[in-house]
Amino acid sequence: MQIYREQGLPRTVNQGFYHPGLASVSAAIQAIPRARVLDLGAPSAASFQYFKDQNCHIRFENLNEFLTKAIADKLTWNSADFMHALDRYLLLLNGDDQFDVILAWDIFCYLDPASIDYLSRRLARHASAGAKLHMVRYWGNVYPCAPCDYYMVDDCYVVNTFESSEKRHLQKLPAIKTLQTLMADFSLSEFHVNEANMHSAIMDAVFVCLRDSSKSKPCDSSAPTKANVAVSSIDYAGYKKSAVARNKSHARARSLQPATVGKDELYGYHKSPALEGLLSLRLHKNARVLDLGSYNKANESTYRHYTPHIHFANLPALMAARSARYSTLLEAAPVLEGLLLSQHWKFDVILGWDVLARYSSETITDIMAFIKPHIHANTHMHLLQYVGDDRRHILSRCNLLTEDDVELIKGVDGELHPRHSIFELICAMGYGSIEQSYLFAKGMHENYHEYVVALNGD
Numbered sequence: 395m396q397i398y399r400e401q402g403l404p405r406t407v408n409q410g411f412y413h414p415g416l417a418s419v420s421a422a423i424q425a426i427p428r429a430r431v432l433d434l435g436a437p438s439a440a441s442f443q444y445f446k447d448q449n450c451h452i453r454f455e456n457l458n459e460f461l462t463k464a465i466a467d468k469l470t471w472n473s474a475d476f477m478h479a480l481d482r483y484l485l486l487l488n489g490d491d492q493f494d495v496i497l498a499w500d501i502f503c504y505l506d507p508a509s510i511d512y513l514s515r516r517l518a519r520h521a522s523a524g525a526k527l528h529m530v531r532y533w534g535n536v537y538p539c540a541p542c543d544y545y546m547v548d549d550c551y552v553v554n555t556f557e558s559s560e561k562r563h564l565q566k567l568p569a570i571k572t573l574q575t576l577m578a579d580f581s582l583s584e585f586h587v588n589e590a591n592m593h594s595a596i597m598d599a600v601f602v603c604l605r606d607s608s609k610s611k612p613c614d615s616s617a618p619t620k621a622n623v624a625v626s627s628i629d630y631a632g633y634k635k636s637a638v639a640r641n642k643s644h645a646r647a648r649s650l651q652p653a654t655v656g657k658d659e660l661y662g663y664h665k666s667p668a669l670e671g672l673l674s675l676r677l678h679k680n681a682r683v684l685d686l687g688s689y690n691k692a693n694e695s696t697y698r699h700y701t702p703h704i705h706f707a708n709l710p711a712l713m714a715a716r717s718a719r720y721s722t723l724l725e726a727a728p729v730l731e732g733l734l735l736s737q738h739w740k741f742d743v744i745l746g747w748d749v750l751a752r753y754s755s756e757t758i759t760d761i762m763a764f765i766k767p768h769i770h771a772n773t774h775m776h777l778l779q780y781v782g783d784d785r786r787h788i789l790s791r792c793n794l795l796t797e798d799d800v801e802l803i804k805g806v807d808g809e810l811h812p813r814h815s816i817f818e819l820i821c822a823m824g825y826g827s828i829e830q831s832y833l834f835a836k837g838m839h840e841n842y843h844e845y846v847v848a849l850n851g852d
């Protein structure tokens with residue numbers, strides 16, 4: 395685009411991509427007179443001009459240059475040497491510098507756990523209370539060999555040098571759950587992936603500084619000890635446990651007893667920001683709901699606040715009748731005839747829960763192909779993704795206590811299940827794109843992420 399040429403951007407840059415996380419960053423900037431911004435990426439006339447127009451104080455540290463050289467010198471292979479060099483590189487960032495916004499871009503993608511812990515603590519020293527830290531992460535097992543350059547175009551659009559960068563293939567970054575555990579001074583507040591106009595390989599995350607930087611102690615540049623890392627993990631685990639405990643108290647206050655049937659057991663409580671918006675925005679008196687789980691009186695009661703048109707597919711039971719080994723199911727279409735869906739029904743909301751993730755990629759494709767004639771251009775699907783370590787974990791039911799309070803009932807299964815990444819799951823579905831994603835929001839269960847998928851059937 396010509397506007398990028400006028401802003402002095404490289405010839406390799408010709409397209410801007412949407413970063414929804416920057417919307418809250420821009421709002422913070424506009425709310426603070428002369429907001430102070432620390433950009434860890436490569437300096438550019440475009441970004442400088444953007445922040446100048448916003449009446450901001452902007453400082454560039456250009457960790458791209460440092461990391462590119464460190465990677466070439468294989469310095470990143472030794473955490474202690476790398477962190478010592480990084481500490482010397484950041485010497486000019488003295489203890490009196492305080493920032494309201496930190497733009498980390500993809501810097502954290504190139505750090506090992508010890509270095510992530512070190513840099514997050516180093517940055518927290520210079521973060522004002524409630525400061526926002528924005529970063530991008532790569533997904534799909536492919537990412538650049540060295541940090542990319544990112545240039546601000548406006549409040550939510552950024553251009554980058556991803557396409558012209560040499561790539562690493564079949565590489566995985568640490569899970570966002572691991573990243574949050576290591577960044578003890580920050581809390582994840584937003585996470586966006588595969589939304590409209592976002593780069594197909596880039597995720598967007600915003601963290602908020604948890605502590606008052608004026609009381610921060612100097613950060614030791616030596617490698618963190620195992621004890622330090624353990625403390626960070628315990629602190630975050632404690633926060634998540636307290637959130638779950640608050641949710642349990644909330645349910646008990648409503649005189650709702652945990653449901654336990656047979657060998658099933660209560661796994662925990664989950665506060666669902668996705669369902670709260672999805673049900674209220676997408677359902678009306680003529681809307682149709684398809685729940686892929688078994689019949690559930692609590693869920694039906696909740697859906698009926700909005701619509702009487704409800705169908706439970708009981709997909710797990712149908713699939714179990716076809717084969718007891720979920721991971722080897724093939725040619726699922728004949729089994730799905732048991733759903734007895736009228737060929738004229740079109741559903742507005744589909745509750746997928748964690749059902750799809752139990753099956754092989756081929757079976758997921760079959761299931762979604764069967765469902766496709768029953769969706770329209772504005773159908774949305776809710777998905778729960780289990781991110782824990784137990785490959786035998788399975789939910790027998792998800793009880794909707796209210797529109798956003800979910801009681802997770804664990805079943806006894808015993809089979810090893812495929813654990814697809816969200817990227818693999820969306821690819822296996824064959825159609826649809828993630829419209830909203832929720833990770834580690836207040837009250838969410840620590841082992842579950844949530845997604846709202848726009849299926850776009852037409």
